[in-house]
Amino acid sequence: MNPTLLGVDIGGSSVKALTWSPAGGVGQRWREPISREAGAAAVIGQILSIVDTSVARSGATAIGVAVPGVVDENAGVAVFSENLGWRDWPVRSGIAERTGLPTAIGHDVRLGAAAESARHPGDLVFVAVGTGVGAAAVLDGRVRATRFSGEIGHLVAERDGPPCACGKSGCVEAIGSAAAIAGQYTKRTGERVDAREVAARLERGDPVAGEVWRRAVDALAHGVTAAIAVLDPDVVVVGGGLAAAGHLLFDPLRAALAPRLAGLGAPQVLPAGLGQWANAVGAAQLALRSSVRDGSGNRDNRRRRTSCADKDV
Ligand SMILES: [Zn+2]
Structure with missing residues (x-):
């Protein structure tokens, strides 16, 4: 069957x-x-x-x-x-x-974590970056799940940062999600664009896109570092819409994680195999x-x- x-x-x-x-x-x-x-x-x-x-x-x-x-x-x-x-x-x-x-x-x-874990033996943290930012862990072959576990998108990355849907300010999600990247760029320029377009402008050397993107990557690195410090995974898999940015996301994210992870484990950071x-x-x-x-x-x-x-x- x-x-x-x-x-x-x-x-x-x-x-x-x-x-x-x-x-x-x-x-x-x-x-x-x-x-x-x-x-x-x-x-x-x-x-x-x-x-x-x-x-x-x-x-x-x-x-x-x-x-x-x-x-x-x-x-x-x-x-x-x-x-x-x-x-x-x-x-x-x-x-x-x-x-x-x-x-x-x-x-x-x-x-998403369960589906990706089939491709990666060992402990895994899956981070989804799209309209929001969330994470889930697969440890010892099991998805660890309770109501609020993995909500790294609502860790505060900037104390006086932009407001978040959760009511706080400066959350990872309010700065580093695809929606936040688009929103921050639009706020700075008055142009209504999506995160994919911000990535395209980043590649063309647009300085505002560069600033918005760097800030977003820093916020994401803040959230991912917390997950790594607590869970010590073998691999961090990043999926969701923003992962489609490829090297534009993964190169600076790995660079932003390296100093934060000094003294901690340094897992591989990979794009989701299932996109x-x-x-x-x-x-x-x-x-x-x-x-x-x-x-x-x-x-x-x-x-x-x-x-x-x-x-x-
Ligand atoms: Zn929040």
Whole structure:
């Protein structure tokens, strides 16, 4: 049996979906933008619509969803997302009822860490840098997960730095995320650009892009250093949208880490092998594990199907 699983990764500015199978790996891939300015209810509507389309295209037998923010995996609930605005969204039951497919949810960065750990023996810290900044650790072959673990994006890197969505100022995420890089550049120049464009201007020698980028890398190095000091991993894998900047990110990040890590371990710092798709692959793999563990689907879903059948009778 080689089931096709659907992995969905809810990001701050887009939803990525892919099919994955144990024998064939990644198959089809899709990416659709979402508009978080529209508010949480509208964003949830957009996400559900993208899931519908992906299910119809994929022929998947189960769904895994990578969810940002605070996530209660056991209850299947997206508890809180600063960037997307929801509170207590019952993702698992909502998608399972809508699609009729067994559905599992997990924390986005932890799923990315699990997917990347298959490529790296030893202890690993996965750092996702996109709209936000988060980290997760795989130690002794297990993803370590509690509610707030890995929130290095909300360590304060600059005491009087820019305001963060969490309410503090100067957080790593408020300076070093892709969204912050774009925001800081726009604030300085009045030009509305994304982080990819800032990277392109950095390469062309734009001095403002250079300053914004250096500051962002310093903030990221601050957060990554904390994770390394606590966890002593063999490798740090950086994924998320900003990792697509390649050497523009990794060369200065390694240089910024070196003096900070004097006297500590010096793990390799590598780009995610799965690129921006690590979380979605991890979500599809979660769907497989959940399906195998629970038979045709998770318990809540089976119970719900039973109750629907009862009503039909
Ligand atoms: Zn913060």
